[in-house]
Amino acid sequence: MAPVRDARPDGRYGRSADERADRKLKIIGATLGVALLGVVGWAGYSYVAGQDVSGRVIAFKVVSEHAVEVHLEVRKDAGDTGVCTVRSQAEDGAEVGRKDFTFDQRQKQVDEVVTLRTTRRATNAELVECTGAGD
Known part of the structure; x- marks a missing residue:
């Protein structure tokens, strides 16, 4: 008897x-x-491509109950003006300071220490954004 196939x-x-x-x-x-x-x-x-101005926080230092010094490094085209927003928070997470800092130096990289005033003691400082002055 021949075997039966199950498949075609x-x-x-x-x-x-x-x-x-x-x-x-x-x-x-x-x-x-x-x-x-x-x-x-x-x-x-x-x-x-959309970031013609960029920045970063190098360091920050709480100098008093109402101020934080922030060391920023900003990169931009030499002829551009950059605006960087920095904010600071208290220990409970509430925002206690925010300010826009303008960088119009004719350099591609700017290192600057800025002072951010706060409403009470801050525990940090962070860079929110950096944009061109015309953006």
Whole structure:
């Protein structure tokens, strides 16, 4: 007696439905992957390209009950004016000081210590943002 086959002969009736579904899923996955990479790349580029002024807090020092000295490093084009917003918080998290500092020096990098006045004792100082004066 001849053995009974449970499956169709290979290559005789074309691809199975599972193979077609697998191929479609691979194509859809690859397309979505490329699209996701494009979106991430575009978002990263637009974020970096849109920042003509950047800054960071190098250090801060609480000098009194109502003042904090903040050492800022600001990078900008030599001909641009930058405005950086700095804020300070108390121990309970409440904002106790906020001020915009303008940097119009004709340099690409400016290191400056600024004084932020506070309504009560501060525990930190942080840079909120830096923008160009015309932004």
